[in-house]
Amino acid sequence: MKKLFFIAISLFLISSSLIAQEVEEKTEPKKEKEGHYNINKFRQLHQELPTPNKEHTASGAPGYEYTQQQVDYKMDIILDDENQKLFGEETITYHNNSKDVLEYLWVQLDQNMRAPNSKTPDIEGEGPGVLYTPGNFTKSFMGKPFPGGFNIQHVKDINGNAIGYMINQTMMRIDLPKPLASGEKFIFNIKWWYNINNYMVDRGRSGYESFPDGNKLYVIAQFFPRLAVYNNVEGWQNMQFWGRSEFALEFGNYQVSITTPKDHILNATGVIQNPKEVFTKEQYKRYSEAKNSFDNPVFIVTPQEALEAEKGKETKTKTWKFYAENVRDFGFASSRKFIWDAMAVDINGKTVMAYSLYPKEGNPLWEEHSTRVVANTLKVYSEHTFDYPYPHATSINAQRQGMEYPMICWNYGRPGPDGKYTERTKSGMIGVITHEVGHNFFPMIVNSDERQWTWMDEGINSFVEILAEYKYDSELFPMSKYPKNITGYMAGDQSRIAPIMSQGDNVFNFGSNAYAKPAAGLFILRQTIMGPELFDHAFKTYAKRWKFKHPTPADFFRTMEDASAMDLDWFWRGWFYTTGYNDIGIKEVKKYHVTDKPTQQAKDLATRYGITIDQLPPALYLVSEDSDEFTEDLKNKKAEDYSILNNYIEENFTPEEKADLKAPKYFYELKFEKPGDLVMPIIVEFEYEDGTKERKQYPAQIWRLNDDEVTKVFHSSKAITKITVDPDEQTADVDLTNNSWPKNTETKFEQFKKNQIKG
Amino acid sequence: MKLKKLYFFLLLSIPLFAFTMHKYYVSLCEIEYVEDQKSIQIILGLFIDDLEFTLNKDAKKNLYLASTEEVQNIDAYYKEYLNNHFKVVVNNKAQNFNFIGKEYDGDIVRFYLEITDIKELKSLQITNTSLFRDFENQQNIIKIKVNKFNKTFYLDKNNPKGLLNF
Numbered sequence: 001m002k003k004l005f006f007i008a009i010s011l012f013l014i015s016s017s018l019i020a021q022e023v024e025e026k027t028e029p030k031k032e033k034e035g036h037y038n039i040n041k042f043r044q045l046h047q048e049l050p051t052p053n054k055e056h057t058a059s060g061a062p063g064y065e066y067t068q069q070q071v072d073y074k075m076d077i078i079l080d081d082e083n084q085k086l087f088g089e090e091t092i093t094y095h096n097n098s099k100d101v102l103e104y105l106w107v108q109l110d111q112n113m114r115a116p117n118s119k120t121p122d123i124e125g126e127g128p129g130v131l132y133t134p135g136n137f138t139k140s141f142m143g144k145p146f147p148g149g150f151n152i153q154h155v156k157d158i159n160g161n162a163i164g165y166m167i168n169q170t171m172m173r174i175d176l177p178k179p180l181a182s183g184e185k186f187i188f189n190i191k192w193w194y195n196i197n198n199y200m201v202d203r204g205r206s207g208y209e210s211f212p213d214g215n216k217l218y219v220i221a222q223f224f225p226r227l228a229v230y231n232n233v234e235g236w237q238n239m240q241f242w243g244r245s246e247f248a249l250e251f252g253n254y255q256v257s258i259t260t261p262k263d264h265i266l267n268a269t270g271v272i273q274n275p276k277e278v279f280t281k282e283q284y285k286r287y288s289e290a291k292n293s294f295d296n297p298v299f300i301v302t303p304q305e306a307l308e309a310e311k312g313k314e315t316k317t318k319t320w321k322f323y324a325e326n327v328r329d330f331g332f333a334s335s336r337k338f339i340w341d342a343m344a345v346d347i348n349g350k351t352v353m354a355y356s357l358y359p360k361e362g363n364p365l366w367e368e369h370s371t372r373v374v375a376n377t378l379k380v381y382s383e384h385t386f387d388y389p390y391p392h393a394t395s396i397n398a399q400r401q402g403m404e405y406p407m408i409c410w411n412y413g414r415p416g417p418d419g420k421y422t423e424r425t426k427s428g429m430i431g432v433i434t435h436e437v438g439h440n441f442f443p444m445i446v447n448s449d450e451r452q453w454t455w456m457d458e459g460i461n462s463f464v465e466i467l468a469e470y471k472y473d474s475e476l477f478p479m480s481k482y483p484k485n486i487t488g489y490m491a492g493d494q495s496r497i498a499p500i501m502s503q504g505d506n507v508f509n510f511g512s513n514a515y516a517k518p519a520a521g522l523f524i525l526r527q528t529i530m531g532p533e534l535f536d537h538a539f540k541t542y543a544k545r546w547k548f549k550h551p552t553p554a555d556f557f558r559t560m561e562d563a564s565a566m567d568l569d570w571f572w573r574g575w576f577y578t579t580g581y582n583d584i585g586i587k588e589v590k591k592y593h594v595t596d597k598p599t600q601q602a603k604d605l606a607t608r609y610g611i612t613i614d615q616l617p618p619a620l621y622l623v624s625e626d627s628d629e630f631t632e633d634l635k636n637k638k639a640e641d642y643s644i645l646n647n648y649i650e651e652n653f654t655p656e657e658k659a660d661l662k663a664p665k666y667f668y669e670l671k672f673e674k675p676g677d678l679v680m681p682i683i684v685e686f687e688y689e690d691g692t693k694e695r696k697q698y699p700a701q702i703w704r705l706n707d708d709e710v711t712k713v714f715h716s717s718k719a720i721t722k723i724t725v726d727p728d729e730q731t732a733d734v735d736l737t738n739n740s741w742p743k744n745t746e747t748k749f750e751q752f753k754k755n756q757i758k759g
Numbered sequence: 760m761k762l763k764k765l766y767f768f769l770l771l772s773i774p775l776f777a778f779t780m781h782k783y784y785v786s787l788c789e790i791e792y793v794e795d796q797k798s799i800q801i802i803l804g805l806f807i808d809d810l811e812f813t814l815n816k817d818a819k820k821n822l823y824l825a826s827t828e829e830v831q832n833i834d835a836y837y838k839e840y841l842n843n844h845f846k847v848v849v850n851n852k853a854q855n856f857n858f859i860g861k862e863y864d865g866d867i868v869r870f871y872l873e874i875t876d877i878k879e880l881k882s883l884q885i886t887n888t889s890l891f892r893d894f895e896n897q898q899n900i901i902k903i904k905v906n907k908f909n910k911t912f913y914l915d916k917n918n919p920k921g922l923l924n925f
Contacts (some may be wrong), residue, residue, distance in 0.1 A: 422826035424808060481865050488804075490781050492900060493913045509783035509896075747791060749800040752871050756860045 017344050020237040020513040041679045043706050045569045050553045050575055055232035061326055062556030065200055068549060070095040071227040071252040078259045080214060080335055084208060088195040088224050092281040093252075094183045094537060098230060105186070106230075110414075111194050112170045112223035113243050114202060115149025120243045134635045146202050150225065153191040162404040170241040172225065182749040190225050204243075205743075211337065215310050217359060219410040220246075221331035221400045229449065239451050244660070245504035246450035246457075249328040256322045260334050263314040265301050265594070267340070267357055268332030269406045270324025271625035276322050279307075285592050290342035291351060297371040301340035303360060311360075326389075326405065326548060328447055331405030333357060333396040341367060343377045348387050352378055356395035362415050365421060365429055370395045370411075373430050373472060377437040380468035384536065385441050385543035393440060395433050402432040404439030409437055409638040427476050432469050435461060446546045453553055454504035455576075459518025460556075466523060483520035484729040485513065491734035501553065520732060521575040521626070528730045529681060530566055540561035570679055570700060580677030584686075585738025586725050587709060592622040593634040596642045599623055618644045622713075624665055639663035664715035673710045673738065677702040680731045686714070687722035695727075762864050771831075784809070784897040786889055792905045799880075801856065801872040803845065807891060810868060813893050814840060825863045837861060839887075841870060848884035849877055880905060884922040891916045 009406075052058035075090040096102055105340055112118050124444040138144040142504075154162045157177065164175040178184050185187040196218065201209035229237040229248040237248040260266055266278075287298045313336075324330060337359035345352045356370035374395050378388045394408040401410035413429025415421035441464070443457035444449055446637035450457050469477035488498070489512040500518050507513040541563040542556055557572045574580055598613050599621045600604070606613050614631040620642060623630050639645055640663045649658060672682055682698040702710050714720075723741040726733050733739065746754075788803040795841050810822040814836055830836075838858050847854050859871040887899040901912040901921050912921030 397775040416821060420823075420828060422823050422828060424826065483866070488785060488787055492783075493898065494786055496898065496913075509785075590908065745795070747800065749791065749802055749871060749873075752802075753859055753873070755872070 003439060006187040011436065012540050025705065040704065041574065041707060042567075042701065044556070044567075045577075048573070049557065049605050050233075050552070052295070052554075053232075056555055058558065059561075059562040060542070060555045060560075062555075064551055065099075065232075066549070067098045067232060069097050069227075069250045071225070071250045071329070073252060073254045073256070074328075075224060075254070076259075077223075079220070079261075079264075079614050081218075081261050081264070084196040084198075084216070085193055086196055086220065086223055086259040088189045090224055091187065091189045091463060092228060093185055093226065094180070096180045096182055097676060098232075099182050100225050101182065102176065102180040102230070103425065104176055105180075107172040107174055107190075107225045108222075108228050109150045109152075109167065109170050109172050109225055109243065110241050110247075111168070112149045113241050114146060114197055115205065116145045116147060118149070125241065142216040143325070146197055148195055148197055150194050152225075153193070154189070154574050158187045167720040168240075169229065171238045179744035180527045192225060194223075196220070199401070200660070201401065206331070207402070209399050211359070211361075213310070214354065215335065215337055216336040216403040217333070217337055217398060217402075219331070219396055220334045220427040221329070221405050221609065224330070227331070229550065231449075233550075233552055234449065234452070237449055237451055239503075241451070242505050242542045244453060244510065245452075247329070248449040248451045248550075249447070251326050251328050251447065253325040253329050254322070254327060256324075256330060257319050258322070258334070259317050259319045261314045261336070262316040262318045263309045263312055263336050264318075264334045265306070265309070265336070265338035265340060265357065265574050266291040266320050266332055266334040266398075267355060267408060268320070268322050268324075268588050269327055269330045270406055274319075278318055286708055287342070287441075291344050291353065291398040291606075293342070294344045294346060297343040297354075297367070298443050299339070299341050300355075300477060301338060301357075303363070303367075306337055306360060308338045312336070320593075327406040328444060329405050331408050333394075333398070333408065333410065335359065339363075339367070340428065341371050343371045343375055347378060347382050349410045352388055352390070352393040355392055355394040356397070357394065362397040363414050363415075363417055363425060365413060366397055369426070369430055369434055369639075370397070373433040376472045377434045377468050380471050381438055381441045381464055384467065385446070385540060386465055386547055388440065389547075390440065393437050395437060401628065402436055404444065405585065406440065406444045409433075409439065414699065423476065430472060430476070431465070431469060433600070434472065436720065437463050438468060439541065440610035443536045445548060446543055447550050448546075449550065450504075452503055453501075453506075454514035455500050456517040456551070456553060456556065458515045460522065462515045462519035463522040463526075466519060480728075482523045486517050487522040487732050487734045489517065490579075490721075490732060491751040494579060494601070495643045499579055500576045518576070522730060523570070524575075524680075525568070525571065525705075527558075528683070528697075529571065530564060532568065535560075546564060553582050565651070578677065581734045582680045582732050583671050583674065583676030583735045583738070584680060584725055584733060585675065585735070586670065586723055586741045587738070588669075588673075589720075589723060589741045590669040591625045592669060592713075593625065593635060594639045594667070595621050595623050595629075595634055595643065596644055597621065598631075599627075599629055608647045618648070620645060624669070638665055662717060666715065666719050668714045668716075668720060670712055670714055671709055672725070673709045674703065675738075676706065676734065678734075679707070682710075682724045683728075684714075685719050685724045685727040686716065687724070688716065688718040689721050690718060692718070761883075769913050770889040783892070784894045786885060786887070786897070788885070788899065788901045790866065790879070790883075790901065790903045792883075794880075794906065797875060798852075798875055799847070799872075799874040799883075800857075801847075801870075803841075803870045803887075803889075804867045805870075806866055807868050808862065808866065809890050809894060809897075810840075813889050819905070823876070825868065833859070834861070837870065841872070844887065844889045845872075847874060848882075849874065849887075850879070850881045857919055871910060881924065882924045884920065885912065885914075886920045887918045891919065894918045915918065 054063040057063040073090055074095040075088055078087040094105060155165045157163050166173045176186060179576040197204050197207040198210060206219050208214055208216045208218045226228045227250055229250055275287055276411055279287055283300055290298050290300055338357040341355045342356050345354050352370045354374035358366040361494050374393050381390050390407050392407055398410040400412050402412055403410045413425060413430045436463045442461045448456035466482055470479050489509060496508040498513055500513060504514055526532055538560045542559040545559060546555060560570050576684060598616060602621055603613060604617055623634060679700045681700045682702060684696050686694045723739060786805045792801045793800060806823050817819055848855060853876045856872040856874050859873055862869050885901050887901060889899060890897040899914040901914060902908045904924060910923055914921060
């Protein structure tokens, strides 16, 4: 009986929708509509994603034919503090692990971006500057550009014979004496020097800062000719370095010696091999003992020692020796002014050192926070990816910097001269340290191609940063500001927005495009679309699969789906491949009441089906309050007032089942509109007459057949007084004025004015 | 001392300095004409750190915006800045606005401004040069709503004015 009833009903429903279609077609004027390709927002990304292969698989993992080169470096570096020059000689061992024969190698000469003949300034189409410092004025107008760029002294093979090379801006081609077969290695030697830039004047991710007493603080990176990546996707990644889009680098082992003035304190990528030679006896003791200090930072170089050191000016030198295993780059920082503190961090039973080096100008902020922030970052990121595999992570205080290298990074944030600082300075400093230390995971270990895809390291890292900052100080870094922080950008001028899937040199509003928007997108995925459990597992799977490898965007997109059984193509398409924004609203709410009298619609249905009204199966009907058939008495009728329902229940349910049945009293037809281009879940909050609230989340797929509006019937035993779409602003809805019913007639301005008068 | 000042100035020429900035140089101004109140209601939102940079420079001291250290008479600084950089011409006549108040919301400060006694709106011209001096890429978006009519202007250094005729 029960079954039959349902079949009858569904038959009616199906046929009624068929008839409706027919009727529609008849009334429409005869006009041939043009055909079109699949424009459904839930279609798969087959056209956008590269075809999977044996190197990058369809599941998003590295394939069995995936290959990766290895490059090892042995370098001797001299820092000339007197003249701000850097000298180096490096022996490079290039391992061709690919299956290809290589005729030449490409080496990156990033310093050439600041050479006098650099084309970087030429591609900037800016108007006159607001003001010019004398330095900038001479640089811009008086033919005195900074004499930067590499001076290559020689390129030789292992026997000391010169090797041919050609320099194209920031890329140098090494012409191999004979082609390098798969599995072979090639060893060569480059000698070079360059003038170090003052990054406070000439900008840049590395260089030096000069203090009033003449002391310098060096943060040195991109300082040696480095091999470009040769991979399965791009071949040689030898796209020029224009100054913005960062680096693509191979993993390898580094053995580096750095000679500095004797009174300098230095740290770098890797582990110091000769601590007894470079530290005083006391410092060495503290350096060794710090490995047991898990609770609080302890000094290795004290503020007093740093103060003493910065007064002098040693002409004698000392040499720091480092070894770093399986890193993609090398950076170091050196100064007389450095205070150094340290704390041990327990990462799943393994001890990692968190270090900070800063001048006294960074205090009191730095001694309070830096090393603790490093430790927190390592812990939170390790939870979300894999255990931090390197022996230390170091935060260097450098004015106006925020830049990352393996195990070491430069971070801004200094109080005023009076030691005072605002909450913004503090949160900026904690934020930048979290961000740059976080880069150890993306892209230093999950080694994406930064030159091509900025978002893969900056965006993904900015996302995990949100979680780490929140863990460090939930009041200073509330999560509630995400993802609504991105709505201003997404609702902005379309002519100044590029999709996230754009190469970094060619986008407007770089920070929002490559950092904040992808981070906000992943935040929405985790918090709202997938949920933390599904998301975290998939995200971790991606990180583990591509740890110490070169992933592409497709590997990320595919892994997130592969590990979660969620089809997210619609999300990647909208959020990453387009510039669309989300705007969902509630357009109309209709109230319905129950009756056992067939409505006009039911009568029409019967007519169309060629039966009389009596032949309709026993049924209840919903009457809209705004229809002619509605009578006031229906308002007081409950569903259980109708015998047809009661009889049915009597016949079909056990007493226990009956006790669980609750007949709703109120029926609503909700019509949602979507002026925005993106598809998103609809989150609805219902507030009832008794003040209680309830939430319902409809998946984004609710938009799959109609991209403009959808209706839902919602029933409850209590009357709804208020409906709010996306009440917690979880979906980056750019316009909240259409998010409530009844419509909020008081404008934001009027609300503010009223409160202002009250206050 | 001298050197410190120099650093301060250097900042000006390098607004986009860090590689971590979650930033874009945009302000949003929403203007609505409410006919039955004869009122033009303006909400102007600016990034606090950018505005602080500019105001500090003008004031030659640190105003510590939106912090516990904020100077006492901060609204006077805001009013002066807005009067110089935000101009409204209604029906071909320059109009002063009332400074209703401000609110801090995360990284953003919002100013609530009102022009009253506008019986009929024939034309509306907005000039917003806020932050243009110090931020090369600053774009000031103006969204105007008059009854059912909506219009958006994207103002920048080269094009700081938007005019609407009804």
